[in-house]
Amino acid sequence: MKLPQKTLLIGGILGAVGVGALTGGSMVSAQSSDTANAGMDPMSSLVGKIASKFNLNKAEVQAVFDEQKTTMEAERETERAEKLQALVDAGTITAAQKKAIEAKMTAMRAERESDKDSFKDLTDEQRKTKMEENKSDLETWAKEQGIDLTKLDGILMGGGHGRGGPGGPEKLLPGSR
Numbered sequence: 001m002k003l004p005q006k007t008l009l010i011g012g013i014l015g016a017v018g019v020g021a022l023t024g025g026s027m028v029s030a031q032s033s034d035t036a037n038a039g040m041d042p043m044s045s046l047v048g049k050i051a052s053k054f055n056l057n058k059a060e061v062q063a064v065f066d067e068q069k070t071t072m073e074a075e076r077e078t079e080r081a082e083k084l085q086a087l088v089d090a091g092t093i094t095a096a097q098k099k100a101i102e103a104k105m106t107a108m109r110a111e112r113e114s115d116k117d118s119f120k121d122l123t124d125e126q127r128k129t130k131m132e133e134n135k136s137d138l139e140t141w142a143k144e145q146g147i148d149l150t151k152l153d154g155i156l157m158g159g160g161h162g163r164g165g166p167g168g169p170e171k172l173l174p175g176s177r
Helices: 004-023 033-037 040-054 060-088 095-120 123-146
Strands: none
Touching: 040 060, 060 095, 095 123
């Protein structure tokens, strides 16, 4: 069965975007500072370009991107839960520490969302300072919990992809995605 060329092209684009997201590729960094300062979602710009280039309905293209994002987030959450349970099973962390980590992940996610807009208005130096503060706060929290961040297999730190090198806490800090 031969698939229409548009279908193959869109599938290829979405696959490339998905691989980029999974390997820590940053669509945000590819955007100009004007786009970031205007408060636009960088993916919205890509969706518009794809829709325009291939004469597609922008809302339908956006729906495909949204569905893919939701699927990838669910897969990451499942993977994190499995990794945490494996750490408990191996005796690396306790069940109580696992619950604390899960709560911290939820809090960090909420903080990222609430800080997303304000992060766009910061200079690069201000962003760096904020991220260093957040890293220090995370390290302090982990110490208080008796958790060695180096043994978490990238769970709190985003899996070791992208900026900051393997397992750097920058991965889940506000504005880092």
